[in-house]
Amino acid sequence: MKLGFIGCGNMAQAMIAGVIKAKIVSEKEIIASDKHRPNLEKAGEQLGIKITDDNKEIASSSKILILSVKPVFYDEVIQEITSVIGEETVVVTIAPGKTLEEVERAFGKKVKIIRTMPNTPAMVGAGMTAMCANDQVSEKEIHKVKETLEGFGRVEMVSEYMMDAVVAVSGSAPAYVFMLIDALADGAVLKGMGRREARIFAAQTVMGSGKMVLETGLHPAELKDMVCSPGGTTIEAVRKLEAEGFRSGIIEAMAACAEKSQNMEKD
Missing domain, CATH: 1.10.3730.10 (ProC C-terminal domain-like)
Incomplete structure (x- = not known):
């Protein structure tokens, strides 16, 4: 799979719909999980993506893995998937307050991490997303993730110290x-x-x-x-x-x- 989502709530579904509509990734190349099964089944039916209850399946098979669960669940999810994250997998976070250093520490090893902050207008293809990356991510990988996120709006690279301002302004x-x-x-x-x-x-x-x-x-x-x-x-x-x-x-x-x-x- 090219694109995986752990957590498939409103924001994740908006992102998925955007990249499919923009023909950046096809629905057949997207897989998602969510603890709320009815919500997950609805996403699978409406968006045509693959769904699963197995977070490890998503983590081990996705080139770009988006952690779209609430910040309070990050440590739990990361502990579950850290053993199957490959060296080439790019992990994308969308949680306020979760720094690159903190997420890498939770994995307990060097992982390619991109921190982002999208907003809800992504639901209508008019989102504003900020992103920054750790030193494990190549320029080519940054470009690929940026291109993916542009499927549902505008994307700007920022320094990580600006992320709190980004939360406030977008x-x-x-x-x-x-x-x-x-x-x-x-x-x-x-x-x-x-x-x-x-x-x-x-x-x-x-x-x-x-x-x-x-x-x-x-x-x-x-x-x-x-x-x-x-x-x-x-x-x-x-x-x-x-x-x-x-x-x-x-x-x-x-x-x-x-x-x-x-x-x-x-x-």
């Missing part, structure tokens, strides 16, 4: 954005718009605004100024947002998120 950030969309929709409903229409207007506006940042290359402040006409409605709204601590609230939330991630690494 890993956890969809939750903040969903709150923004919900608040925008509530504001539109307050002014008489139907709930369905309000949600569509809010979500499309957020999506389009993000696309403008990525595709124009302009600073977000420049794009904001383009919308703020002198004495107009937008600058009035911006004034009120600043008075309510809009930007500082987001920054403080991100700082708390990053601190939590750092503390998880120490536990």
Whole structure:
């Protein structure tokens, strides 16, 4: 098998669907396991992948092995599979707080490890993933894993010390954005718009605004100024947002998120 998943929850299924849709790996070359059998069977039926209850089978047969279980289960799973991990297997982690050094120590031997942090928009092929690797992984292997992850969104290489910031700015950030969309929709409903229409207007506006940042290359402040006409409605709204601590609230939330991630690494 080219690609194996130990753990087949929402994130893993989003990743699998993305790489299949992008034709990076065929469903026949993907194998997955999960403790929750109904969830695993559903994934096998809907995605057409091979499923198994045997984590060792996945670990011994996969060229790229993705550990998509919750961080609390990492040590247990690693102890189970460490004896069958081959020298050429690349292990990919997606757990916040699990450093390269910590994962390698859990294996008890030199293993090719790539640490990643994807986010839930991978479910619609618009994910943002950060990745870094230990010194056992070759440039060719890094390229192959990056290509695989690009099946469900954008991928950027980062230094490992940046991973806590990544958790705050992309890993956890969809939750903040969903709150923004919900608040925008509530504001539109307050002014008489139907709930369905309000949600569509809010979500499309957020999506389009993000696309403008990525595709124009302009600073977000420049794009904001383009919308703020002198004495107009937008600058009035911006004034009120600043008075309510809009930007500082987001920054403080991100700082708390990053601190939590750092503390998880120490536990």
